[in-house]
């Protein structure tokens with residue numbers, strides 16, 4: 001089990017941050033993760049390189065021209081590989097129309113890549129929208145990791161995520177495996193504890209034991225085009241993402 | 255000038271929070287704002303009433319059946335009126351296809367409402383996605399208010415917002431008026447000052463003088479289905495949103 005779709009319909013909950021830093025933790029554990037930027041806004045790609053890639057060297061080339069994923073990987077120093085996004089990805093929704101075939105495209109591409117180059121932990125960064133792209137990620141994944149920022153508006157979104165994933169069960173003929181990850185947990189706020197309690201009551205063992213604390217090093221690292229381990233190795237942010245990595249590895253999820 | 259589209263492609267930057275609390279500030283200034291929830295995820299509507307409205311009593315009825323906006327307004331106690339969203343709104347993208355006519359639908363609806371019921375400050379909450387719905391908001395608005403949370407990933411998004419709005423200029427035959435509003439400003443963090451500096455350098459007088467501080471009362475108020483003024487009237491959050499309201503009113507923007 002090594003394909004994680006990091007997805008939440010809610011914006012700004014730490015999807016990109018989690019892909020970046022969980023990948024970095026995996027790298028430190030000796031794995032060589034593959035990061036896939038499925039967000040047309042390309043925030044993850046931007047952290048790796050602020051200059052936009054050419055369309056032909058982006059994930060869009062896979063969707064539009066069938067270029068194999070193996071050719072689209074670019075090295076991300078001290079992290080692994082990235083297949084970057086491109087603004088044109090917004091067209092994937094309409095290129096393929098609403099047929100079911102498109103929903104399995106990424107999965108097929110990853111299967112082919114795995115056959116050619118071997119299995120490796122794969123993290124897919126999604127945009128906050130349930131469309132063809134995010135569904136590609138969910139259909140391709142062994143697990144959907146749902147970052148939930150520790151605030152009330154995010155609680156409602158967690159409920160909606162559960163519903164969205166359950167609606168897919170008849171289509172996928174399996175229950176979509178999922179984990180909820182509390183992020184931006186601010187210990188000074190009373191509501192943080194209340195939200196953690198409610199998440200545990202509602203989702204039980206699907207809530208990650210690891211909680212990612214609100215931590216300035218996590219917020220700063222993108223400014224240096226880095227993950228939190230390279231920016232501030234001793235920070236709580238780094239510790240929390242390493243703990244998350246170990247928890248997922250213990251459960252065979254990464 | 256009283257129609258504000260509160261929009262940013264970036265998720266979780268405080269769009270919904272800003273519509274809620276700016277409306278509350280306007281109410282306290284004696285205005286009677288109209289709030290429009292253009293986000294199919296309906297976070298704003300959920301704060302007003304966690305029970306989902308019937309489709310026939312939501313904004314979707316306007317798009318699908320041409321029901322006049324006047325009939326869809328529901329009273330939001332001590333705030334004004336709300337036209338709530340519905341998950342079915344996700345279909346607006348496909349109902350109308352890609353014709354230009356649909357992009358002016360909301361504007362026409364609001365013109366008709368104004369002719370029937372008079373002008374009033376109107377705040378439109380958008381989802382973090384440039385699609386038919388958000389374009390409806392931009393086409394209908396006198397001003398696009400762009401919340402920018404005070405972190406680096408948001409800086410990049412502000413740049414993309416500027417580009418998105420400029421791309422619309424030939425279509426709208428006017429420059430889209432806009433203001434950037436820094437939100438979630440944490441005075442304890444050094445990077446906050448750096449981001450404020452960069453925003454001012456890049457966007458000059460388009461950056462609101464008012465900055466909304468990171469404030470726990472703002473984060474808590476949705477849990478009580480309230481705006482920050484009713485939840486914690488003396489808080490910095492309330493003060494900041496009132497200052498924003500006064501700044502916009504002084505410039506004739508609300």
Ligand SMILES: Nc1ncnc2c1ncn2[C@@H]1O[C@H](COP(=O)(O)OP(=O)(O)OP(=O)(O)O)[C@@H](O)[C@H]1O
Pocket residue numbers: 010011012013014015016017018039043126127128183184185212213214215216218219220222263264265266405406407408
């Ligand atoms: N634990 C944390 N501590 C401090 N800041 C954080 C933390 N997690 C995320 N952030 C910051 O919060 C902001 C939102 O995070 P991020 O962009 O990763 O969310 P997202 O879900 O990918 O957003 P979008 O929906 O726009 O794709 C970023 O500026 C990020 O640096």
Ligand SMILES: Nc1ncnc2c1ncn2[C@@H]1O[C@H](COP(=O)(O)OP(=O)(O)OP(=O)(O)O)[C@@H](O)[C@H]1O
Pocket residue numbers: 009010011012151152153154264265266267268269270271272293297380381382437438439466467468469470472473474476
């Ligand atoms: N100034 C602030 N201080 C503290 N918390 C804040 C502040 N502004 C927003 N928040 C919190 O940050 C989270 C994101 O805000 P909000 O949902 O309003 O953003 P959004 O841009 O509407 O998100 P989406 O893109 O999902 O629609 C919410 O939980 C909100 O309560």
Ligand SMILES: [Mg+2]
Pocket residue numbers: 015016017039043125126127
């Ligand atoms: Mg992201």
Ligand SMILES: [Mg+2]
Pocket residue numbers: 269270271293297379380381
């Ligand atoms: Mg919102």
